Amino acid sequence: MPIESNTMDRNTNSLPTEQKEKGIKAFIKKCKDQQALLWMTVPFVIWVFIFKYLPVWGWTMAFQNFKPALNFSEQEWVGLKHFLFLFTDDRFLGVLRNTLAQSLINLVLGFVTAIALAVLINELTNIKFKRVVQTISYLPHFLSWVVAAALVSSVLSIDGIINDILMGLGFIDDEILWLGVGEYFWGILGAAETWKNVGWNAIIYLAAISMIDQEQYEAAKIDGASRIQRILHITIPGMKSVIIVLLIMNIGYILEAGFEPQYLLGNGQNVEYSENIDVFVIKYGISMFNFSLATAAGMFKTVISFIFLIAANSLSKKMGQGGLY
Amino acid sequence: MGWKKNAWLFCLLAALLLVLAACSDDSEETGSTDSGDDSSEESSNEESDGEIYTYDFFDASGPGEDINTAETNLGKMFEEETGVNFDIEHIVGDVNQKIGTMIASGEYPTLLNAEQSTDAVIDAGGFVALNDLIKEHAPNLYNMYEPYWELMKRDDGNIYVISSGAPQGYRKPANLNQGAWWIKRDVLKELGYPEPKTLDDYFNIIEEYTAANPQIDGADTTGFTALTHDWRFFALSNQPMHLAGYPNDGGSIIDMETREAEVYGDKETTQRWLKKLNEVNDKGLFDQEAFTQNYDEYLAKITSGRVVGFFDYRWQVGQALNTLEEDDDPYNDYMGFPIVFDEDTKDQYLDPIGFTASPGMGITAGTPEEDQIRIIKYLDHIAKEETQKLITWGIEGETYEVDDDGRYYRTEEQIDETSKTEFRDQFGFTYFEWGWPRMNGEYEDGNAVEPPKQEEVASLMYDDGDKEFLESYGIETFTGLFSEPDARPWYPAYDAPIETGSEAQLYEQQLDDLMKRKFPEIIFADPSEFNSQWEAYKGEFSDLPSDAYEKVITEFVQNKAKLVEGSAE
C-alpha cells in the first residue's frame, strides 16, 4: 500500500464503508468500536463547550446598552445600534481598509520570511552555529511591543540609523520623517512585525523539516540534484501540509491585525493608515466603558473570519490540497 | 448523513452537560480544595481574638505595593488606636475591566476606591450610603468635609464616597507642578534674564537664541518641541485656554460671569495659537518630530539640553527635569513662565482651590453594619487634625521640627530622609499621605498641610543655581512670577461626570481624533495655506456634537458653583 499523507485521500477512502451501514444501530456499533477514540475526545469536547461556548451568551451584549450592574433581564435592548455606530462611522471604510491591508501584508510577509528562514537555517551545516542562530532569531519575540515600538521609533527618527544609512549611501538628500508620512506606515509595520516574529514563526517549519525523511536527500544527492533543487523539491514539499494548514487558519484571522504596534507607532500624521478595527474599538469601546461596542465589533470579526475560513478551506480542497476539516 | 451524525453528537453532549451540571457540586468541591488558603484568610477576621479587624481595601487610583497597613509605622499606630487594619491591593492593569468584573459578579472588597469607574459602582448599588454613618460615628470626618457636604451628595441625596483633599484655605505652592512655558536657563542667562510675558515675547527669545546658537553641544538646536503622544495630546491642545488667561478646565473655557462653558477648539484663541506655531514652524523653530516622537523620546530630547523651550505640565516632564536638576550644570535646567496672549491678561496657571467629590473611597454593599462602623471610625481617626499632621509631616523631632513661632520646618537631613522611598514606605507616608480623608491648604496654626508648600522647607531645597535665578527675577520661589488663582468654585470643570455612551463622551473622543489628525497639517502647512487649512479643520469641527458637551459642563459648573457658594454662606 502506498504511503498516504494526504487527508483528502484518507477521507474518501473511508466514505464507502460508512455508507454501507445505516441507522442508529450501526451508529451505536461504531461508537462501541471506537470506544477508545471517544474516551480520548469526549471529555475535551465537554471542556470546550463549557469554557469556550458557554460564555458566548455574552454576545447578547452587542444588542444591549450593557451595564455590568444589571441582571440579564434588566438590560436595555437597543437592537443594532452598536453595529450601526460601527458601520456608519465616516472612518469605518478607512479603518477596514487599514485592517485588511495590514493583516494581508503580515500574512504574506510572515509566511514567506518564516519559511525562507527555516529553509536557510536548515541548510546551515555547522550544528552549533545552527542552534545559536535558531535561538537568537527568536529573541525579539520576547520583547514587549512597548519596547519594540520604542526601538522602531528611534531607528526611524530624523537622526536615526535608517536615515543615516540612506543619506550616507546617497539614496535620499534630506532626512525623512518615516512615521510622519502615512503612506509608509504599512511597510514599517510589516517590517517591524517580520523582524519581531520571523524567528518565532520559523520554529514550526523547522519542526516540519525535521520530520522529513533524510533518505530523500541522500537519494536526491546521488541523482545529482543541486542545493536549490533539493530545497524546492524536497524541503518545501515536505512542509506543504503544515504550510497549508497554517495558511488557512491565518486567512481566518484576516481582521486580526493586532493593535499594540499600531497603537504605539500610530500618531496624528499617519492615523489614516495606522488606525484599524482593534484600535478603533479600544478608543470608542473599551476606554469608554462601552463593552457593547467591543462585543459588536467582535461579532463582526467572527462572522468575517468564518466566511474567509470556509472560503479558504473549500478553495484548498478544490485544489486538491486538503483542508482544515 | 453528515448532518445526522452531528445531531447525534450534539444530543450526546447535551446529555453529558446535564449530568455534569447535576453533579457540579462535587466538582466544585474538588476545585476549591486548592483555594483553601484564601478562605482561611478571609475567616481570620472572625477568628482573631476580637481585638484586631482586617479589611480588604482595593485601591484603583494608582499602582503601588500591596501591603497591610499595620506593616507601616503609621498604620501600626492607627491599628493600636482603632483596632482596624487594611490589606491594600492596588490596581495593576485596566481599571474599567477590573471594576467591571467586580460589578458583574457583585463581589467587592470592603473598602473600595474605584477611580474612573466610581459612577458605575454607584449605579450598581455597590456602595453604602455614608450620610448617617458619618454624622453618627465620625464627628472629625464630618467637620473636615462639612463645607463640601452638599457637593458630595449624589442625585439621590446620598454620599457614597469620601474623596481626598478637602481644601481649608489657599496655599500658593513654592514649586511649579502645573503648566508653564519652560525656557532653558542657559538661554535666559545669555540674553540677560529677560522675562517673557506674551506669546510673542516667548518666541522672540527662542528665535533670538536659536539664531545665535544653531547648535548646542554639536547637535542641532530645537527651538520649540511639544508632547503629543497618545493620551498626552492635551499638552499641545490646552494652550489656547491658558494663553487666554484660564486655568486647566479641560476642553472648555468657563465664563467667569455667566458660568457658561464654551469649547475653544474652533475659536479664535485656538486659531491664534496654531497660527503662531505655523509661523514658528516656517522659521524652522518648531520640532519636526513633535508629532511622531513618543513620550520617552520627548523626555530624552529635553534631557539632552538641545531644546530651547516647550510648554508642559510639570508632572509630565518630572523625570526629565529631575534628571537635569540632579546633574552639576545649573544652567542646563529649565525655568517656567506664565505666558499669555496679551500683556493685560492675568495668567491663571496655578490651580485654584477646588474640591473634587469623586473619585474617593467608599464602603461597599454587603458589609455588616458593625464593620461599617469600625471602618468609619478608622477614617474618623485619620480626619483628626493631629493625625492629619502625622500623615503629612510625620512625628515632631523625627521628621520635622517646630521653631519658636510655631512654624514647622525640616532640617536638611530630615528632607533627605523623608524623600527616600524606603523610609516613606516604612513610615507609611507612601500609603497614607493621599487617598484617605485629607485636608488641603493650611492648618489652623498657619502651617502648610504639605511640607513642600511650606516656605521654610522649600527654601532649603534651592541650590546656588536656583538662587541665582530667583535673585535675578526678584522672586522668593519659582511660582513668584505666577498670579494667584481667582476663585472658581466649580474648579476643575473637567471633573464633570460624563455619561457612558452619551454624545458628550463621543465628542471628547472624536475631537481628540480630529485634532491629532489636523493639527500637524495646519502647523506644517505653508503659511499661505494656513487659512484654508484652518477653515477645513473648522468645517469638520462643526460636525461634532460640541453643544452636548457644553451643556453637560455648564450644568455641572453651575450646579457645583451653587452648592459650593451655598454651603460657604
Place this chain on the structure above:
Amino acid sequence: MFRRKKASFIRTREDILFDTGNIIFMFILCILMLYPFINQIAISLNDAADSVRGGIYLWPREFTWHNYAHVFEKAAIYQAIFISVLRTIIGAGVGLFCTAMVAYAIAQPHFIFKKSITIIFIMTMYFNGGLIPTFLLMRDLQLIGSFWVYILPTLISAFNLIIMRSFIEGLPNSIFESAKIDGAGDFRIFFQIVLPLSLPVLATVALFVAVFQWNQWFDVFLYNSSQEHLTTLQYELMKILQNSSTTSSGDMASAFANSADGNANMVTPKSIQATMTIVASLPIIMVYPFLQRYFVKGMTLGAVK
C-alpha cells in the same frame, strides 16, 4: 556523521557560494535580532535617572545593579517565580498531553466524529464570549482564587491542536496499519508509536504552550489579583513597572528633586521596563535550546519502522 563527511566531499562551487552567502546572511540577522536585547541589558544596568537622557546603545554609561536590586528586593517576587515556573511546567505538560490525545483521535480517518470535533475546536479560534461572561463562568466554576484557573481555561489551544493533527496525519500510514494488525488498541498506538514519533511537533507545541503560560499576566489580574500566594512573575513585574511611573513623576518625587540623594534610589519606567524584559525573558528563552535536540531527532526514529 556519515552524511556530513560525504556532503563535504562532493561540495560544488554552488554549494560553497550558497553556504558563504547563507552564513553572512545569518550573521547580519543575528546582529539585528540580538541588538535589542543587548540594548535592554545595557539600559537595565545603567543608572535610572541617567537613562532618561537616552543614547544608551551597547554599554551602560553609569553602571549600577540598582534596577535589579529594586526588582528582587520584594519578597513576593520569589513566590511569583515559583508559581510562574509551576504553571509553565504543569500547563505545558498537561496541555501537551491533552492536545496530543485529541489530535491523535481527530487524525484517524475512520473516526466517526472526526469532522465534527475538528470543526468544534476550530471555531473556538475565531470568537470569544468576552471578558465579563468569561469572568462569571470562572466564578461559577469556583476557579477564582485557585491555581487551576491558570491551567483549565487554556487546556487545549485549537491552533496547537490542528498543528499537531496535521503532523500526525503526516506520519506514514503503514505504521498504523501494521500496529493494528498486531492487535494494538488506540491508546497503545498513541502512547507507544505516535508520541515517540512526534517529538519535533511535541517540542514545538510544548514551547508554544510554555511561552504562553510564562507570559500570561491577564488571568492573574482578573482572577487572582488578591491572592498573594498565586501571583506570577509577569504580574509582579507589571506591578513594579506601573509603580515606577508614579514614583518617578509624582508630586513628591518632583518636590524633593533638589535634595541631595533624593533620587539616587529612583527607578524610572524606562529602566524598569528594560530590567523587566531581561528578568522575564531570560528564563523562558533558555527553554528553546533544550528542546532543539528533538528537532534533529524526529525522523531517524521513524526510519526504523
